[in-house]
Amino acid sequence: MGMHQGQQKDDADHKVWHFDIVVSDGFVLIEVAAITDLLRIANRTMARAPFKWTFRSAKGGRVASYSGPLVETEPFIQKPEADFAFVIGNSNPDTPALSLTQTISAYTYRGAKVYLLAEAASRYIRDLGPEAEGHTTHWENSIFLRERLGMFDAGHALASETGPIITCAGMGATIDVVLALIGRLTSSATQMTAANVMLHENIRDFGSLQPFSGVKPTITGDSDLDHCIRIMQDNMEEPVPINEIVDMLGISTRSLERKFKTFLRATPNTFYREMRLSKANNLLLNTTLSVREIGLACGFPSGFSGLYKSFFGVTPFTVRKSRRAGASGE
Numbered sequence: 058m059g060m061h062q063g064q065q066k067d068d069a070d071h072k073v074w075h076f077d078i079v080v081s082d083g084f085v086l087i088e089v090a091a092i093t094d095l096l097r098i099a100n101r102t103m104a105r106a107p108f109k110w111t112f113r114s115a116k117g118g119r120v121a122s123y124s125g126p127l128v129e130t131e132p133f134i135q136k137p138e139a140d141f142a143f144v145i146g147n148s149n150p151d152t153p154a155l156s157l158t159q160t161i162s163a164y165t166y167r168g169a170k171v172y173l174l175a176e177a178a179s180r181y182i183r184d185l186g187p188e189a190e191g192h193t194t195h196w197e198n199s200i201f202l203r204e205r206l207g208m209f210d211a212g213h214a215l216a217s218e219t220g221p222i223i224t225c226a227g228m229g230a231t232i233d234v235v236l237a238l239i240g241r242l243t244s245s246a247t248q249m250t251a252a253n254v255m256l257h258e259n260i261r262d263f264g265s266l267q268p269f270s271g272v273k274p275t276i277t278g279d280s281d282l283d284h285c286i287r288i289m290q291d292n293m294e295e296p297v298p299i300n301e302i303v304d305m306l307g308i309s310t311r312s313l314e315r316k317f318k319t320f321l322r323a324t325p326n327t328f329y330r331e332m333r334l335s336k337a338n339n340l341l342l343n344t345t346l347s348v349r350e351i352g353l354a355c356g357f358p359s360g361f362s363g364l365y366k367s368f369f370g371v372t373p374f375t376v377r378k379s380r381r382a383g384a385s386g387e
Contacts, residue, residue, distance in 0.1 A: 081154030104369035146175030175227025246331030
């Protein structure tokens with residue numbers, strides 16, 4: 058596994074977000090895979106890739122995971138340019154490599170958000186002391202902090218956001234954290250498409266308790282909204298009018314609109330349209346169906362090309378042409 062950076066360049070009309078993924082020997086491989094695979098999927102789903110990333114470590118070079126695979130890393134730099142930094146958890150919670158107060162400050166000083174996963178979160182809590190109350194980490198690390206170090210119980214939520222610092226449970230919950238970030242930076246439809254590709258049925262929010270608490274998982278935390286999204290997912294080719302969906306749910310249109318605004322920052326119609334456009338983009342990039350066939354398959358019997366361009370910034374014919382040119386050049 059080598060260093061990967063997205064190939065898309067920034068331009069005036071296209072924002073590219075830069076991620077630094079910080080690792081040390083013994084890092085947790087599943088957390089790295091969750092971040093990079095979801096960013097790859099989002100890049101594949103969007104017409105133009107919005108994410109690029111770099112692996113970093115204290116000295117650079119090859120760094121080994123606890124499971125064995127290696128990543129090639131670049132060394133830390135004094136003035137980080139990344140928009141986000143993810144500090145990966147480690148099989149050894151006592152490793153000095155997780156004590157990164159100065160490195161974290163270098164990122165936050167320049168406006169970056171820093172995500173600390175599992176053991177990285179517990180080391181941050183440990184170093185900060187009582188000021189870190191309210192932050193979270195993996196429940197095993199919370200026990201470690203309490204019983205071995207005599208500290209307060211860390212939170213049991215999947216993640217806790219305080220200013221530019223986000224402490225997280227890590228492990229499999231890294232998928233939920235990254236999906237939440239993808240949703241913030243792109244759209245709820247792109248977020249949902251990435252979750253579907255990962256076969257990740259239920260996107261948990263930061264406030265969800267870690268699984269040992271026995272909480273029943275949902276897509277959004279709201280049963281009516283979950284039901285509505287499933288109806289939409291099951292009816293892409295022939296979209297169901299919103300007035301019929303609210304009748305199925307037994308709630309008012311205004312109530313559904315409030316739920317969408319609260320949880321997904323979109324109207325029901327906008328979300329439904331973006332979900333279908335995301336599916337159309339996936340078909341455009343990964344099948345040989347004609348543009349017209351893709352439009353029909355996603356519930357756009359007319360006007361598909363115009364809607365696609367208004368959402369993705371390029372026409373479907375341009376994407377298909379560049380896709381073919383890239384394939385012929387491989």
